[in-house]
Amino acid sequence: MTNPFFxxxxxxxxxxxxxxxxxxxNEDNDNEIHDVKDLVASTETDLTFFHNKNYAELASKTKASYCVTLDNLVTYLPSSCKPIIVExxxxxxxxITKKFYPSSVTDDFDNEVFDIENTDHKEKVKFGKNVYIGKNVNIGKNCKIGHNSIIESNVIIGDNCSIGSNVILRNSLVKNNVSILDGAIIGKKGFGFFPNKENNIRYPHIGIVIIEDNCEIGCGATIDRGSMSNTIIGKNTYIDNQVHIAHNNKIGNNCIIAGQVGFAGSSTLGDxxxxxxxxxxxxxxxxxxNVHIGGGSGVINDIPDNSRIMGYPATNLRNFLKGKK
Structure with missing residues (x-):
């Protein structure tokens, strides 16, 4: 079946x-491959992949001509499917999928403008519809901003950045090669209050959000600006959808944070x-x-390097598994 979307x-x-x-x-015949598909959907003109023994039964029935797989999984493939052994x-x-479908890794927008008020560059920047750009905004080269997004005052965006649709961005420094996906809210004031007898007094937030190079921020994620210090997302860090990061958090480099994780304020995470x-x-x-934190865990204490933790309150993975027996 032809893919109607890509x-x-x-x-x-x-x-x-x-x-x-x-x-x-090393093929004698340089055969043509028409598509890349999963084990079930593949036909004799397609390439597929097989990386987990749990899918051995599906692999044994695939109709694909070629399969990218591991050396120890080759025996599960039918004779009609030639293995491409990789590590x-x-x-x-x-x-391979990006070669067939290059547009699948980027989100393009309809409108383009060439001359942007309030920015230092006259480079082409691709805009969606109804985009608002505030004061003291600097947008770098080769950026794109989706429909209905709001870039409030006091924002710097580096080169080669992609800002999705319905994003709100304020009081932030976004460095190079950053993707912020649809519906994210970056740089709003944090949830900081002083309790008082008559009412709660909001604490002023004069920090910013800094997102370092090569990060991705998922759909609907919220990252609060710092109170006195800054909220920082380190280089090459990927944050999934609906993650909340409160004020003053410092997240290190090369981190992966899955959906619906919540951070209270002022914690420091390593790389x-x-x-x-x-x-x-x-x-x-x-x-x-080098810490791994299992899904659904509640972390209430400091965690040393190289730990694997799970549960609530989060504990060493080995202790957690013992408690399950």
């Missing part, structure tokens, strides 16, 4: 496909951290480098 740039010769993942073809199946199939969905991180904590 343009397929194929077919490609198998030699071209292998070259895209740094392999050389990292998901990385290779991602690169190379992975957090599963719906985990909660209490305020004023220090979480070390």
């Amino acid at each position: 343009v397929n740039h194929g077919p490609f010769k198998i030699s071209e496909i292998l070259k895209s993942i740094s392999l050389v073809s 990292n199946v998901l990385l290779c199939i991602a690169n 190379n951290i992975m957090i599963g969905g719906q985990a909660g991180i209490s305020g004023h904590l220090k979480i070390g480098n």
Whole structure:
């Protein structure tokens, strides 16, 4: 079935496909591949992938001509399907899919403008409809901003950034090669109050949000600006949909944070951290480098480097599993 939503740039010769993942073809016949599909949907003109033994039964029935797979999984494939053996199946199939469907990794918008008020650059920036740009805004080169988005005052956006539709961005420094997806709200005032006898007094927030290079912020995510210090998202960090990051948090480099994770304020996270969905991180904590936090966990204490934790209150994974027996 033809994909009605994304343009397929194929077919490609198998030699071209292998070259895209740094392999050389030893095929006598340089066959054409028309599409890349999963094990079930593939036909004899397609390429598929198989990376997990749990899908062995589906792999044994696939009609694909070629399959990107691991050496120890080849025996599950039918004789009609030729294996392409790699070390990292998901990385290779991602690169192959981008070759067939390059538009699948970017979101383009309809309108374009060339001369932008309140910015230093006259480079072409692609806009959707009903975009508002406030005062003291600087937008870098080769950026695009989706429909109905609001770039409030005091925002700097670096080069090669993509701002989705219905995004609100204020009091923020967004560096280069950053993607902020639809509906995200970045740089609003944090949830800071002083209790008083008669009413609660809001604490002023004079910090900003800093998003370092090569980050992605998911749909509906909210990141509050700092109170006195800044809220910082480190380089190469990916934040999923509906994540909330409160004021003054410092998140390190190369982190992956799954959907619906919530951060209270003023915690510091190291580098190379992975957090599963719906985990909660209490305020004023220090979480070390190379930490994995399981989905649904409640973190209420500092976590040392190289820890694997799970549960509520979050504990060492080994202790958590013992408690389940």
